[in-house]
Amino acid sequence: MFKWKKSSADPVDLSLLARKLIHYRQMRSEFFADEAISAGGWDLLLHLYAAPGDSAPITVSSAARSLGLSNGIVISALERACHFGFAAQGDSPGNWEHIQVSLTPAGRAAMEGYLGKFADNCQPAAA
Numbered sequence: 001m002f003k004w005k006k007s008s009a010d011p012v013d014l015s016l017l018a019r020k021l022i023h024y025r026q027m028r029s030e031f032f033a034d035e036a037i038s039a040g041g042w043d044l045l046l047h048l049y050a051a052p053g054d055s056a057p058i059t060v061s062s063a064a065r066s067l068g069l070s071n072g073i074v075i076s077a078l079e080r081a082c083h084f085g086f087a088a089q090g091d092s093p094g095n096w097e098h099i100q101v102s103l104t105p106a107g108r109a110a111m112e113g114y115l116g117k118f119a120d121n122c123q124p125a126a127a
Contacts, residue, residue: 036080036083039073039077043077044067045087049111057100060097085106086103087101
């Protein structure tokens, strides 16, 4: 049976963690319009950024499955991300579920800007 190892480190200050999470969420506004990342938009951008370069093209339906969202939410998020220039959609040989989705260069730059700043803020302070 698997047992969790008990940490000998000091307990985590959950209220401090909550304040940091709020700060990191607010920090996104430096790179993204709030409307662009609302209602599934942030998850979609993370998914597009995290996809390996050699993976199969991402479609509306594959993004929805991966993110646990409905196709409708992904379509809506995609429309907003495209409107703000963070994502692009291709043509579909079939129905709208097969529309290919990709991150634009501006979207990749915004994600790298935010994630880089996030990573810098997550580093422990030097002693």
